[in-house]
Amino acid sequence: xxxxxxxxxxxxxxxxxxxxxxxxxxxxxxxxxxxxxxxxxxxxxxxxxxxxxxxxxxxxxxxxxxxxxxxxxxxxxxxxxxxxxxxxxxxxxxxxxxxxxxxxxxxxxxxxxxxxxxxxxxxxxxxxxxxxxxxxxxxxxxxxxxxxxxxxxxxxxxxxxxxxxxxxxxxxxxxxxxxxxxxxxxxxxxxxxxxxxxxxxxxxxxxxxxxxxxxxxxxxxxxxxxxxxxxxxxxxxxxxxxxxxxxxxxxxxxxxxxxxxxxxxxxxxxxxxxxxxxxxxxxxxxxxxxxxxxxxxxxxxxxxxxxxxxxxxxxxxxxxxxxxxxxxxxxxxxxxxxxxxxxxxxxxxxxxxxxxxxxxxxxxxxxxxxxxxxxxxxxxxxxxxxxxxxxxxxxxxxxxxxxxxxxxxxxxxxxxxxxxxxxxxxxxxxxxxxxxxx
Numbered sequence: 001x002x003x004x005x006x007x008x009x010x011x012x013x014x015x016x017x018x019x020x021x022x023x024x025x026x027x028x029x030x031x032x033x034x035x036x037x038x039x040x041x042x043x044x045x046x047x048x049x050x051x052x053x054x055x056x057x058x059x060x061x062x063x064x065x066x067x068x069x070x071x072x073x074x075x076x077x078x079x080x081x082x083x084x085x086x087x088x089x090x091x092x093x094x095x096x097x098x099x100x101x102x103x104x105x106x107x108x109x110x111x112x113x114x115x116x117x118x119x120x121x122x123x124x125x126x127x128x129x130x131x132x133x134x135x136x137x138x139x140x141x142x143x144x145x146x147x148x149x150x151x152x153x154x155x156x157x158x159x160x161x162x163x164x165x166x167x168x169x170x171x172x173x174x175x176x177x178x179x180x181x182x183x184x185x186x187x188x189x190x191x192x193x194x195x196x197x198x199x200x201x202x203x204x205x206x207x208x209x210x211x212x213x214x215x216x217x218x219x220x221x222x223x224x225x226x227x228x229x230x231x232x233x234x235x236x237x238x239x240x241x242x243x244x245x246x247x248x249x250x251x252x253x254x255x256x257x258x259x260x261x262x263x264x265x266x267x268x269x270x271x272x273x274x275x276x277x278x279x280x281x282x283x284x285x286x287x288x289x290x291x292x293x294x295x296x297x298x299x300x301x302x303x304x305x306x307x308x309x310x311x312x313x314x315x316x317x318x319x320x321x322x323x324x325x326x327x328x329x330x331x332x333x334x335x336x337x338x339x340x341x342x343x344x345x346x347x348x349x350x351x352x353x354x355x356x357x358x359x360x361x362x363x364x365x366x367x368x369x370x371x372x373x374x375x376x377x378x379x380x381x382x383x384x385x386x387x388x389x390x391x392x393x394x395x396x397x398x399x400x401x402x403x404x405x406x407x408x409x410x411x412x413x414x415x416x417x418x419x420x421x422x423x424x425x426x427x428x429x430x431x432x433x434x435x436x437x438x
Contacts, residue, residue, distance in 0.1 A: 001027055002140045004092050008032035013046055013080075015039075015071050016058030023134035024056045024085050038071055048074040054081040056088065059130070059152035064187075065179030084156040085135045086149065091159060093140060099278050100129075100147045102154060102191050103168025103204065105325045106271045107131070109263070109299050110168060111148040113275040118144050120292035121284040129153070144282065151178060151187040161194035164281055166202040166274050169267075170209035171324040175346040189213050192222070200224040202277050204270050205234055226277050230270030238273045245272060247280075257290040263298060267328050301427035303329055306434050312400045314434045317411035318427030323351050326413035330355035335406040337399050339392045342366035342414030342426075349375065349413050356381050360403040363392035367418045389419070389426065393433035408434075 004027060011034045014025045021039075028035045036046045048071055055075045057063060063072050063082055075082060090098070101111045108131040115127035126138045129147035138145060149157070151174055170188055178184040192201050192213075203214040205227045217225045226249060227237035233246045233253070240246065245256040256276060263272060272293065280286050298304070304316040315333070320326040322345045330336070330352060340349070341364040349372060356376070362383035364373050369385045376383045386392035389410075396408045410430045420426040432438075 001030055002089060002092060002136045002138065004028065004031040004033070004088055004136075006091060007088070010034070010053040011051070012036070013038060013050065013052040013055045013071075013075075014058075015055060015069065016061040017042070017044075018058055018060065020085055020134045021058035023137045024058070024088070027085075027088070027136040028056070049078065051078070052080050054083050056083050056085070057156050059084070059150060059156075061156070062177060063156045065177070065183050067177060067179075081158075082156060083158060084153060086129070086147065086153060086157050087159045089135045089138075089145075090161065093145075096140075096145055097143065097164075097282060098145045098147060098162045099164040099166070099282070100149050100162040100191055101166040101168070101274070102149045102151070102188055103166070104171045104173050104188075104322070105328070106168045106267055107148045107150075108319065109268065109302060110166065110271040110274050111146050112299055113263075113271060113293075113296055114278045115144075115146045116296045117275060117279045117289065117292040118146070118282070118284060120295060121279075121288050123282075123284065149191060151184055154190045155187040157190060157193075159194065160190065161196055161199070162191065163198060164200045164202065164278050165191045165195070166278060167191055167210055167213065168204045168270060168274060169207050171207065171322070172347045173322050173324075173345060185209055185213075192217060195222060197223050200226065200277075200281050202226050202228055202274050202281075204228050204230075204274070205237070206230055206266075206270060228270060228273040228277060230266035230268070230273065238277050240266075240269045240273070245269075245276060247276070249277075256286075257293060260293050260296070263296070264303075265328050265332060301423060303332065304427070306431050309397070309434075310401065312397075312405060313407045315407055315409045315411075316427045316430050317409060318416070318423045318430060320411040320413055321345070321415050321423055323347055323349050323413045326411040327352055327355065329409055329411040330358060333407045333409060334358050335360055335404065337396045337403070337405045337408045338362040339386075339389070339396065339408070339410045339430075340364060340412050340414065341368040341372060342412045342416050342420075343418040344368040344372075344414050348372075352413070353379055360405045361399045363395060363399075365389050365392055365412075365419070366414060368414050389429055390433050393430065 118125035125144040131148040227234035229239035233239040
């Protein structure tokens with residue numbers, strides 16, 4: 001837990017709870033602050049006109065756009081500062097090296113890989129934020145802090161000024177929360193705000209939204225902007241050519257390493273390029289990069305092989321909470337029994353129609369099940385509304401045998417909150433069902 005010295009004897013309101021909100025409240029209390037909590041899902045409330053030195057918000061609390069939380073609106077009317085855990089962290093430890101990662105997809109893998117590479121090279125690194133442990137529960141004695149930041153967190157960030165800021169990609173996601181695509185992009189690009197002379201901006205240039213942000217940062221003369229790509233070598237950047245990672249930051253086109261089979265697909269190649277730049281940017285031994293990369297086995301819930309049963313692979317891709325993320329798994333596998341559904345995102349699954357020919361049968365779960373069943377049927381994909389994940393897994397084994405499928409794939413293309421606590425809970429329940437564990 002990080003002790004916030006500047007918060008002693010101050011009065012804080014904490015809006016929203018959950019894992020991050022609890023860590024904020026615990027850290028503030030341990031720092032000697034007077035803390036009051038407002039949680040819409042419990043009886044803990046405070047008067048909206050109560051005076052605080054600051055309001056600390058959990059990521060789920062909207063601070064902008066049409067869905068702004070009424071308590072936040074009231075706090076702004078009373079000129080009370082709004083902060084989040086990343087702001088408190090940055091204020092307490094301004095001189096620690098912070099490597100921050102965002103993007104629609106790939107941010108957890110990239111953050112974990114950077115942490116792994118730094119640790120492998122003998123550096124004292126910790127990872128947290130939207131992935132892993134909340135920011136304020138990290139070990140303050142670390143030398144490097146690798147933080148994954150979601151659009152929800154960035155929306156409420158006000159201090160910023162990170163040493164390395166990474167934006168991997170932008171595709172439509174969380175549009176209702178952010179008031180549309182413009183608001184979502186605005187939240188993501190905040191990761192580059194308040195940069196200083198030592199800041200480095202690492203940007204994936206494989207989509208038009210990020211390419212526009214890259215060009216803007218070059219225009220305003222950001223001190224260090226490095227393009228990365230999963231399918232080419234951008235000029236004065238880092239990318240891939242013929243299965244080799246190429247460092248062209250200084251125009252030399254230096255070959256760094258070959259592909260790592262544990263991180264397959266162009267999206268992961270982009271993640272590797274980003275991790276490489278963050279790694280060498282902070283003075284780590286470039287010669288150890290290849291060895292460190294090949295010792296990284298990937299992340300749980302990201303195209304994770306759970307079991308091979310009677311020649312059928314069971315793949316846990318529960319982290320695929322939108323169509324763009326699910327597309328990566330559908331690209332990779334053939335002859336699929338597909339388990340999908342949950343709380344649908346705004347973009348649906350229409351963009352995945354081109355992969356429907358790979359699907360032998362689909363089992364649908366959660367709130368999206370009925371509507372998506374009609375869509376799959378319209379495109380000739382045989383399917384069944386299973387309702388629950390346990391039912392879908394139980395019926396998949398027979399379907400795979402009957403149809404000669406090679407893969408049972410949980411890649412929901414949906415949020416998990418209709419039936420599960422989070423995507424980790426969904427993935428763990430999938431694995432238990434596959435292994436027939438109670």
